[in-house]
Amino acid sequence: MGAVNFGYGISAARGMDLDRNDLGPAREIADEVPEFRACIACGGCTATCTAGNLTSFNFRMVHTLVRRGEYAGAYREMNKCMLCGKCRLVCPRGINTRGVVMQIKRKLGDY
Amino acid sequence: MDGLTFYSGFVVPFIVGTSVLFAVIVYKYVRWFARLPRRDKLSVRRGMFSGATVAAAWECLMESLLHRRIWRVNPALGYMHTSFALGWFLLIAVGWIETVAYLGGRFVPLQGHIFFKYFTTELQHGPRWGVNFEAVMDLLLLYVLSGVALALFKRLRSRAMGMRRTTQLRMGDRVAMASLWFIFPMRLLAESFTSGIHGSGGFLTGGLGGVLATVVPAGVMPIAELGAWWGYSIALGVFFVSMPFSRYMHIFTEIPLIFLRRWGVRGEVGREKSFDHFQLEACSRCGICIDPCQMQRDGGMTGVQSVYFIRDRRYNRLSRRMADSCMACGRCEAKCPVGLELDTLRVGSRYTLNNTPSNDRWAYARGGNGRSDIAGASLPSETAQVGYFAGCMTLLSPRILRAMESVFAAAGEDVWWADREGGVCCGRPMKLAGEVDAARDMMKLNEELFRRHGITTLVTSCPICLRVFREDYSLRGIEVLHHSEYFQRLVAGGRISLKAGSERLTYHDPCELGRGCGIYDEPREVLRAVGELAEPSETREEALCCGSSIAGNAIGGVAQTLMGRAVGRAFEATGASCVVTACPLCKKALARGTELPVLDLAEVVERHLMTAADSK
Numbered sequence: 272m273g274a275v276n277f278g279y280g281i282s283a284a285r286g287m288d289l290d291r292n293d294l295g296p297a298r299e300i301a302d303e304v305p306e307f308r309a310c311i312a313c314g315g316c317t318a319t320c321t322a323g324n325l326t327s328f329n330f331r332m333v334h335t336l337v338r339r340g341e342y343a344g345a346y347r348e349m350n351k352c353m354l355c356g357k358c359r360l361v362c363p364r365g366i367n368t369r370g371v372v373m374q375i376k377r378k379l380g381d382y
Numbered sequence: 383m384d385g386l387t388f389y390s391g392f393v394v395p396f397i398v399g400t401s402v403l404f405a406v407i408v409y410k411y412v413r414w415f416a417r418l419p420r421r422d423k424l425s426v427r428r429g430m431f432s433g434a435t436v437a438a439a440w441e442c443l444m445e446s447l448l449h450r451r452i453w454r455v456n457p458a459l460g461y462m463h464t465s466f467a468l469g470w471f472l473l474i475a476v477g478w479i480e481t482v483a484y485l486g487g488r489f490v491p492l493q494g495h496i497f498f499k500y501f502t503t504e505l506q507h508g509p510r511w512g513v514n515f516e517a518v519m520d521l522l523l524l525y526v527l528s529g530v531a532l533a534l535f536k537r538l539r540s541r542a543m544g545m546r547r548t549t550q551l552r553m554g555d556r557v558a559m560a561s562l563w564f565i566f567p568m569r570l571l572a573e574s575f576t577s578g579i580h581g582s583g584g585f586l587t588g589g590l591g592g593v594l595a596t597v598v599p600a601g602v603m604p605i606a607e608l609g610a611w612w613g614y615s616i617a618l619g620v621f622f623v624s625m626p627f628s629r630y631m632h633i634f635t636e637i638p639l640i641f642l643r644r645w646g647v648r649g650e651v652g653r654e655k656s657f658d659h660f661q662l663e664a665c666s667r668c669g670i671c672i673d674p675c676q677m678q679r680d681g682g683m684t685g686v687q688s689v690y691f692i693r694d695r696r697y698n699r700l701s702r703r704m705a706d707s708c709m710a711c712g713r714c715e716a717k718c719p720v721g722l723e724l725d726t727l728r729v730g731s732r733y734t735l736n737n738t739p740s741n742d743r744w745a746y747a748r749g750g751n752g753r754s755d756i757a758g759a760s761l762p763s764e765t766a767q768v769g770y771f772a773g774c775m776t777l778l779s780p781r782i783l784r785a786m787e788s789v790f791a792a793a794g795e796d797v798w799w800a801d802r803e804g805g806v807c808c809g810r811p812m813k814l815a816g817e818v819d820a821a822r823d824m825m826k827l828n829e830e831l832f833r834r835h836g837i838t839t840l841v842t843s844c845p846i847c848l849r850v851f852r853e854d855y856s857l858r859g860i861e862v863l864h865h866s867e868y869f870q871r872l873v874a875g876g877r878i879s880l881k882a883g884s885e886r887l888t889y890h891d892p893c894e895l896g897r898g899c900g901i902y903d904e905p906r907e908v909l910r911a912v913g914e915l916a917e918p919s920e921t922r923e924e925a926l927c928c929g930s931s932i933a934g935n936a937i938g939g940v941a942q943t944l945m946g947r948a949v950g951r952a953f954e955a956t957g958a959s960c961v962v963t964a965c966p967l968c969k970k971a972l973a974r975g976t977e978l979p980v981l982d983l984a985e986v987v988e989r990h991l992m993t994a995a996d997s998k
Contacts, residue, residue: 306940321777326746351743351746353806354811355775355811360970365942365943369811373815
């Protein structure tokens with residue numbers, strides 16, 4: 272009889288070194304979609320996400336990591352997006368989220 | 383025989399220009415045609431010996447020569463284009479007849495027709511066949527010159543010609559345009575000098591020739607004459623050489639375009655194809671597409687309109703920003719005098735720039751454990767004949783969902799809700815972004831879902847879904863209806879009754895529903911049953927876009943808001959107390975742009991449902 276699994280666990284220790292991360296691509300993305308800089312990471316995009324309803328896809332996590340220069344896996348993750356555009360409608364900062372998705376897919380394919 | 387030689391040194395630039403022009407045109411057309419898919423070639427073969435050919439010839443006359451569609455949009459611009467096209471054509475055609483009238487069936491080389499006045503000074507002047515050809519030719523020249531004057535005026539003052547903006551030009555266009563403007567004044571000058579020396583010519587060339595003969599010393603006249611003919615020939619030569627590489631390629635290309643279109647050849651949504659070349663080079667860059675564009679008019683986004691997109695794509699300088707900066711609302715397409723498939727061309731370029739292999743990226747949407755249904759989707763119903771696909775945007779608008787529920791209940795409809803608990807997007811946003819392969823896979827998921835549930839009717843509230851269901855899905859045996867069509871049928875069939883009211887409503891045509899699917903009357907019919915309908919100034923085929931189109935990936939929040947407000951003002955001007963639309967995305971976009979309440983058609987129907995208590 273093991274313990275009941277509630278879905279919680281201990282994450283591996285990890286840290287971000289913003290001095291070492293290459294923020295170039297993140298800046299390029301923000302230059303293409305300038306309002307992306309106004310993101311408050313509220314998570315409205317993730318809450319309403321059509322793809323997120325079907326699988327463990329978290330747009331807020333992806334774009335927050337991208338803004339900090341953590342690009343690994345962002346492209347693969349981003350390909351789960353269906354581009355339906357709901358996140359753009361709920362975004363309280365009026366960010367062109369679909370534009371952000373397209374930019375991540377175009378600029379971060381190599382990471 | 384008559385001692386006419388039809389040769390002089392100055393004809394060389396003209397001969398060279400004409401040869402280059404025809405060589406390039408034949409090369410281009412043959413190459414483009416050869417690369418058409420087999421299906422298109424078959425359809426050409428079938429269409430060639432049918433009424434379509436006659437219709438195409440008629441359309442060529444009406445459009446390539448008379449420019450009827452430009453007249454409809456802007457009469458001043460129509461006059462300018464017609465004076466060039468028809469005027470020049472008649473100069474050539476009547477010139478040919480003139481040659482035959484004077485010289486009979488004798489062979490005359492090409493330059494003999496074009497420089498007829500210069501080579502035939504020894505001939506007896508005066509009317510032939512009872513026609514004063516000199517006067518007729520002068521009149522035609524005057525007609526073309528009036529067009530040239532208007533073109534100059536338009537470059538200086540586009541506003542006075544009823545255009546807020548005219549197109550910016552490329553270098554090749556400048557060369558071609560300058561030489562084009564020189565052609566007819568040079569011809570006037572050359573013919574006038576010749577007429578002045580020989581005392582011939584009609585009212586225009588003869589008159590001007592007389593004046594020149596008195597002003598210019600007699601010794602200088604022959605030199606000036608030859609100089610003017612050289613100038614005329616060089617202007618023609620330069621124009622002909624630059625023509626296939628400039629926007630003036632449209633003069634000839636519109637003709638094969640019209641024929642191919644009449645024979646059933648079309649652009650393919652979501653792909654570039656060889657037929658696109660005919661469309662790209664048939665664009666005269668008249669700039670009529672600029673003014674209807676709301677991104678230009680209200681959103682402050684200039685230089686990305688269809689005319690610029692076509693220019694950049696034609697010269698292989700297309701940027702992603704250019705390809706993406708379009709709402710695909712279809713307003714420019716509705717106005718294009720050449721009838722180009724502007725949205726199709728733009729989306730085709732997005733495919734080339736953005737498409738990546740799908741790689742089964744939607745595997746997650748299939749249910750686990752070998753189930754092939756969409757994970758978490760659908761309330762099962764074994765009996766329902768009618769399926770309802772809300773679509774992503776409707777799922778974000780609970781009031782529309784509730785209204786649909788009420789209407790279904792009132793009509794006693796047994797409905798299967800296809801995506802209530804979550805579903806896969808219809809695929810159109812993905813397709814419009816250019817990722818056609820991934821979109822195709824999404825469509826397959828939904829197709830399988832619909833087929834498995836054995837429905838015969840599929841209702842959707844979202845015009846974006848509606849359009850992709852109709853255009854891209856293969857749903858044999860399933861009738862796809864927009865909820866406006868469904869409501870209209872329910873009312874007409876007496877399955878629901880609506881209470882009449884006195885509220886003044888205005889209706890917004892969603893782009894995908896109106897221009898996209900041609901549905902204008904059904905929602906209006908429903909609205910007229912419940913209130914008074916006030917139309918905004920631009921409506922139906924000319925309706926404004928809400929500004930938040932799903933195709934606009936590169937349009938920022940500011941531009942969207944500006945466009946939304948402009949649309950809002952247009953609705954407020956109608957004096958209506960409520961804006962009704964039939965698209966959940968438009969509803970959200972419009973609500974940001976106006977103080978008026980914005981309702982979906984479903985909500986209006988729900989509010990006016992006649993209940994048992996009402997009918998007593």
